[in-house]
Amino acid sequence: xxxxxxxxxxxxxxxxxxxxxxxxxxxxxxxxxxxxxxxxxxxxxxxxxxxxxxxxxxxxxxxxxxxxxxxxxxxxxxxxxxxxxxxxxxxxxxxxxxxxxxxxxxxxxxxx
Numbered sequence: 001x002x003x004x005x006x007x008x009x010x011x012x013x014x015x016x017x018x019x020x021x022x023x024x025x026x027x028x029x030x031x032x033x034x035x036x037x038x039x040x041x042x043x044x045x046x047x048x049x050x051x052x053x054x055x056x057x058x059x060x061x062x063x064x065x066x067x068x069x070x071x072x073x074x075x076x077x078x079x080x081x082x083x084x085x086x087x088x089x090x091x092x093x094x095x096x097x098x099x100x101x102x103x104x105x106x107x108x109x110x111x112x
Contacts, residue, residue, distance in 0.1 A: 005045050012038035025098065025105050029091045035089030036084045040077045 012034050019031025047070035099105050 002045075005041065009041045009045070012041065023097060023106050023108075025095045025107055028107060029088065033084065033088055033092070036080065039090050040084075041079050041082070043073050044077045045073075047071075 016031045016034030016038060019034060020029045022028060024033070095105065102110075104111055
């Protein structure tokens with residue numbers, strides 16, 4: 001399971017960097033989104049990969065913290081997803097405005 005997650009993070013990060021280096025603004029926005037997905041997966045994996053572990057104590061009392069899932073990375077990733085969605089929407093509006101003003105969607109503002 002850890003290997004699949006590591007490969008997924010690597011694919012997202014590599015694809016995001018490749019798209020960031022492209023000359024079109026839409027590809028740059030998608031690259032930023034893929035990089036944020038890679039970071040979210042990385043943060044999520046830092047909370048330990050536990051399959052079937054309860055996030056909180058099922059019986060009131062003292063429990064072993066090693067058997068529970070860590071809710072902090074889950075909360076951080078959820079917040080990052082919401083902020084990433086809002087930033088992507090803002091970037092897309094800026095992309096449409098810049099394309100309307102310049103007539104092109106190149107990053108530097110002109111076709112080769």
